[in-house]
Amino acid sequence: MANWEGINEFVAVVETQSFTAAAERLSTSVANISRRVNALEDKLAVKLFVRTTRKVSVTEVGATYYQHCKPLVEGLMLAELAITQLQASPTGRIKMTAPVTFGEQVLATLMHQFLLQYPQIELDLVLSNQKMDLVQEGYDLAVRLGKLDDSSMMARKLLDRHMFVCASPSYLAKHGEPHTLSELKRHQCLRGSTKYWRFEDKGTERLIHVDGRVQCNSGYALVDAALKGLGIVQLPDYYVQPYLETGELVEVLTPYRGDQEGIWALYPQNRMLTSKIRTLIDYLSEALN
Known part of the structure; x- marks a missing residue:
């Protein structure tokens, strides 16, 4: 009779290329991952693996074994998903990532409301402007802004954002308004x-090189500089909309x-869209529109 022990751990190590990352994915210890993989090899x-101090590589026989094990693990996940979807309320931990400012200004509040609505959900939210693997x-889910360049991911649009170029009245009075x-x-x-801003000129996208005295990776800081008359800024609507409405920009x-x-x-693509993730995506789509 087939024994499942070590197979989940083996598949996780192959896909993450790391015993540490596999342990994080399966919410267990590195020692437990190593013990189960060693037992499977025995x-x-x-x-199954070639281990060095710097990396873990799957062997040829390990790669063959993975091709057979992967559908089995996915089948088991589907079976568990079928049971989960029968439950009245989504449960379990969601690990997700989002850009810092959008996460702080928009997403965090929505996620807290989501947790109140689904008390059996646990959240691990990582805000970073780096694109996580x-x-x-x-990660179960990522929120990304702008154009997507990773075709290996499944994507669903939550909403659209607008980019505005704006300045304070005091800056425009002193330096004039650009018209081209x-x-x-x-x-x-x-x-x-x-160093480039994106525009549309007669139906064609144009990238324009820009420069100035101030450079900063914080949208809030750039808004403050614009409000103080230090220059012109291009930012998404959720940074500047309130100031455009009041006339400060x-x-x-x-x-x-x-x-x-x-x-x-x-x-x-290789993750099952579980009930908790589907529910969260539906919730965000509705809340943001």
């Missing part, structure tokens, strides 16, 4: 981590405003 009388680091993209080179442009270059950019929920 039972099969083969070497969802598979290797064991070429005029930006004469202005102080408050830029973040990129004024939109410029409106004819060149680009298309809306998406805010997306991403999850790995």
Whole structure:
């Protein structure tokens, strides 16, 4: 009779290429992962991994064994999913990541409300502007902004965001308002981590090089600089909309405003879309619109 012991651990190590990452994914210890994989190797009388101090590599026989084990593990996950979806309320831990500012300003409040609505859910929310490896680091879900470049992920658009170029009335009174993209080179442009701003010119996307005295990777800091008249800024609506409504900031270059950019929920293709994740994505989509 087949023995499942060690198979989940083996598959996790292959997919994460790390005993530590596999332990994090399965919420267990590295020692337990190592013990179960060693026991599996002893039972099969083969070497499944080549271990060095720097990395873990699957052997040829290990890769073959993985191809057979993976569908079995997915089948077991599907069986568990079928049971989970019969439950009245989603349960379990959700590990997700999102950009810092959007997470602090928008997402965190929604997630807290979600936890109140589903008291059997546990949340591990990591706010970072770095793009995490969802598979290797064991994330169930990521919220990403703008254009997507990772085709290995499944994605669902939650809403659209608008990018605005704006400045304070005091800055415009002193330096004048730009009316063409070429005029930006004469202005102080408050830029973040990129040297280019994106515009749309007669249906064509254009990337315009910008420069200025201030560079910062914080949207809040750039808004403050714009409010104080230090320059022109390009930021998403959730940074500047309140100040545009009060007149503390004024939109410029409106004819060149680009298309809306998406805010997306991403999850790995090789993860089952469990009831808790599906419920969360549905909740975010409704709450954000």
